[in-house]
Amino acid sequence: MSSAFDVLWVEKYRPRSLKEIVNQEDIVKRLTKFVEERNMPHLLFAGPAGTGKTTAAHALARDLYGDSYRQFVLELNASDERGINVIREKVKEFARSRTPPGIPFKIIILDEADNMTSDAQQALRRLMELYSASTRFILIANYPSKIIDPIQSRCAFFRFQPLRKEDVVERLRFIADNEGVEYEDDALETIYEISEGDMRKAINILQSAAALGRVTVDSVFKVVGMARPREVRDMLKAALDGEFEAARTMLRRIMIEYGLSGEDIVRQIHKEIFGNELKMPEEQRVLIADYLGEIHYRLVEGSDDDIQLTAFLAWLTVLGRHAS
Amino acid sequence: MTKRLPWVIKYRPKRVEEVVNQDKAKQALIPWIEAWASGRKPAKRAALLYGPPGVGKTSLVEAIAREYGFQLVELNASDYRRDVDIKRIVGSAARKRPLYGRSLIILLDEIDGIAPREDAGGLKALLEVIRDTENPIVMTANDPWKEQLRPLRDSVLLVEFKQLATGHIVRLLERICKAERLYCEKEALKYIAERSMGDVRAAVNDLEAVAEGYGKVTLSLAKVLVRGRDKSIDLWRTLNSIYYAKYAWQAKKAVTSSEEDYETLLAWLNDNTYKKYREPEDLYRAYDALARASLFLSRAKYKGHWSMLSYVFDLMGPGVAFARVKGQVARERFSYPERIKLMAQLRQVRETREALAGKLAERILASKATVKREVIPFLTAIFRNSRDPTMPARIALGYNMTREEVKLLAGARAEEILKAAERIRKARPEEERESGEEQAVKEARQVKPTGLDAFLGLGPRGGGGPSRGSRSSRSTRRGRRRGRS
Structure with missing residues (x-):
């Protein structure tokens, strides 16, 4: 508490070793076996966000190689890398690097692998074969059905279940106590409900609520609302109230102040439409979602975000007028 | 016989107070000149005055020179653009030391005339001249947001001039x-x-x-x-022909016969239509047409279906013209699209966000996309709403955040948090810092050594947003060293 530096609690309280992972007992047992045998096949970790897939992969590697494990691990993220060619180059380079003492392979962690196209996955499969003598892949995915069969059949499959309520609340309690944060028990349960078993989200909510003071059910809801820029809601309200020009000014401010892209803003709008802060007739929510989807698709096609969203606001202005 | 002066020269403002409607610009520029006049060189050695043509940029510089007793050396940047010219002509003026009598102001007009590729060397030379100058350098530009002027923007005092009513x-x-x-x-x-x-x-x-x-x-x-004199008049005509068109062909012809490219035209329509149309339904139809025009344009551009361009014109011209069913065309002045400025600002914040996401992704072990979607919103909530600024300040230190990154997260609260971070940093001697960090950052530090200097923009990685003063003075020192060797 007296330290000058702080980090996000999701980083600070991440389990470093398989032993520290409290939930997912079956998975931990099987993984620990690989560590004991100092050998493993390619692995596929699947399951919803925030259930510990990436954490387990890193913990496994640390248990295998020790604290300086990162030199024997190549971390790739399919959503951040620019295409399979970049991945191929990095894998090639990494396969040539120094091998760890006593263990005949290095590990490549490929996160969000289900974001790869099936063509890219075919190329990935060839890579896995080509370098199988010196490397093992840990593929991480939310939706295993999006991983092509030839890859699935080459991997040991691990399904991560959504975390149980007790597990999440217990962990939140541990963190809160350790950080000297005051809290209501109900608040921790509320955090679990909102985060739907996603530990990363739960811890982020806890830390943000703690920044406001005592963690209460109210402060939890408040902070979840804050995490969506209020301005998006205000912009929608202004448009629905017929204030097109004001809404348009807000749109530009949001883009500049938060650095959000058109697609980011579309996502925020989508959340607001089905949130409870924005009051409107229920059938209107459906209409808006429909039109928003069209705008979203145009943005994906490469159309100009400023013009598309401005048109969306002009449409909302008319919609709001008809409703009133 | 007295020589007859053109009125633009004859009635040019002689005194600072005669330059109308530019109080903000004066407030920015005058203290800077006063610093030079008193012998203290300000951190930024050059100023860039920008704004639409004919709003008093050059006049204000001339008036200031007159009132503060500077001698004005005017150089037209478009005449001296090769690096050798800049070094020889601008450089020699810049190095002139005011021995006695009046010191100099060097005025470089139309700096945005520098072309991105051909004159790249010239811009580099100019930056070097600015770094080493002994005299204030003042530049003017209509559009300072051009990509090639980016390095220049970072190292000069930016002074905006408002359009006149x-x-x-x-x-x-x-x-x-x-x-x-x-x-x-x-x-x-x-x-x-x-x-x-x-x-x-x-x-x-x-x-x-x-x-x-x-x-x-x-x-x-x-x-x-009185007729049109430049392309803004052409645009003005095009826009009017669209808004007042009686037949679809007129509106279409206005678009196809315009000298402007369709993207510029789209930007103008986007920024002016809401002023000209007042009825919400008209507005909706007009912006829907623009949005569809932009959609067809992206199909043409990114998919190579150039035959789609025709529909771009249809929707931009007749689409906007006949969106007006109910209302009248409002009598509002046209305004320059803010788009270019907007894009430049956007690029900057997006880059900051990208850099921050990369930094966090590595430590939190998630993709940048996930960090942007799920972590940055909560960090923003913490930075903007925490009861006590020390909590975000400590996080800022923990992740070595640059000034720009803190600003992005904290918005209006940035200064408060930066000050808190500075206090914490000063209060903690080296060894305590170590123990404080140990808990969780240890692992991360193996990957990326934590350097406080980077936070303050002094370190090698602090390029994202160091305090400007420190950077320019550092590069000045470096420049001097190179000059001597």
């Missing part, structure tokens, strides 16, 4: 009419002022042209004589 220009024209004892109809002056679109120089030239030909200025004469 019609009223300001009318008053100035009236003053000239009085001084010249000229018969002027108020309506005519208003007409001239409106057509000038905020450009004083253009308005004065038009006034002089009418007066010279007829000895008086009436509305009917002004209407005959």
Whole structure:
């Protein structure tokens, strides 16, 4: 508490070793076996966000190689890398690097692998074969059905279940106590409900609520609302109230102040439409979602975000007028 | 016989107070000049005055030079663009030490005339000259947001000049009419002022042209004589032809015969249609047409279906023209699209966000996309709403955040948090810092050594947003060293 530096609690309280992972007992047992045998096949970790897939992969590697494990691990993220060619180059380079003492392979962690196209996955499969003598892949995915069969059949499959309520609340309690944060028990349960078993989200909510003071059910809801820029809601309200020009000014401010892209803003709008802060007739929510989807698709096609969203606001202005 | 001066020169503002409607610009520029005048060199050695043409950029510099006793050396940047020229001509003026008598202000006009590729060396040379200058360098530009001016933007004092309102220009024209004892109809002056679109120089030239030909200025004469003079007038015509079109072909012809490219035209329509149409339904139809035009444009551009361009024109012209079913066309002035400025600002924040996401992704073990979607929103909530600024300040230190990154997360609260971070950093001696960090950052530090200098923008990685003063003084030192060796 007296330290000058702080980090996000999701980083600070991440389990470093398989032993520290409290939930997912079956998975931990099987993984620990690989560590004991100092050998493993390619692995596929699947399951919803925030259930510990990436954490387990890193913990496994640390248990295998020790604290300086990162030199024997190549971390790739399919959503951040620019295409399979970049991945191929990095894998090639990494396969040539120094091998760890006593263990005949290095590990490549490929996160969000289900974001790869099936063509890219075919190329990935060839890579896995080509370098199988010196490397093992840990593929991480939310939706295993999006991983092509030839890859699935080459991997040991691990399904991560959504975390149980007790597990999440217990962990939140541990963190809160350790950080000297005051809290209501109900608040921790509320955090679990909102985060739907996603530990990363739960811890982020806890830390943000703690920044406001005592963690209460109210402060939890408040902070979840804050995490969506209020301005998006205000912009929608202004448009629905017929204030097109004001809404348009807000749109530009949001883009500049938060650095959000058109697609980011579309996502925020989508959340607001089905949130409870924005009051409107229920059938209107459906209409808006429909039109928003069209705008979203145009943005994906490469159309100009400023013009598309401005048109969306002009449409909302008319919609709001008809409703009133 | 006295030489007859053109009115734009004759009636140029002589004193600072005569430059109208630019109080903000004066407030920024004058203290900077005063610093030079008193022998203290400000951290930024050059200033860039920007704004639409004819709003008083050059005039203000001249007036300041006169009032503060500087000698003005004017160089037209478009004449000296090769790096050798810049080094030779600008550089020698910049190095001149004011021994006795008056010191110099170096004025470089039209700096945005520098072309991105051909003159790249010139810009680099200019940056070097700025770094080493002994005298204030003042530059002017209409559009400072051009990509190639980016390095320049970072190392100069940016001073914005506002576009003038019609009223300001009318008053100035009236003053000239009085001084010249000229018969002027108020309506005519208003007409001239409106057509000038905020450009004083253009308005004065038009006034002089009418007066010279007829000895008086009436509305009917002004209407005959005053015509479009530059591309903004072409745009103005195109837009009017669209908004007032009676037939679809007229609106389409307005688009296809415009000299502007369709993207510029789209930007103008996007920024002016809501001023011209007032009925929400009209507006909706107009912006829907623009959005669809933009969609067809992206199909043409990114998918190579160039035959789609025709539909872009259809929707931009007739689509906007016949969106107006109910209302009248409002009598509003056209304005320059903010788009270019917007894009430059956007690029900057997006880059900051990308860099921050990368930094966090590595430590939190998630993709940048996930960090942007799920972590940055909560960090923003913490930075903007925490009860106590020390909590975000400690996180800022923990992740080595740059100034720009803190600003992105904290918005209006950035200064408060940066100060808190500075206090914490000062209060903690080296060894305590170590123990404080140990808990969780240890692992991360193996990957990326934590350097406080980076936070303050002094370290090698602090390029994202160091305090400007420290950076420019550092590069000055470096430049000097190189100069000697």
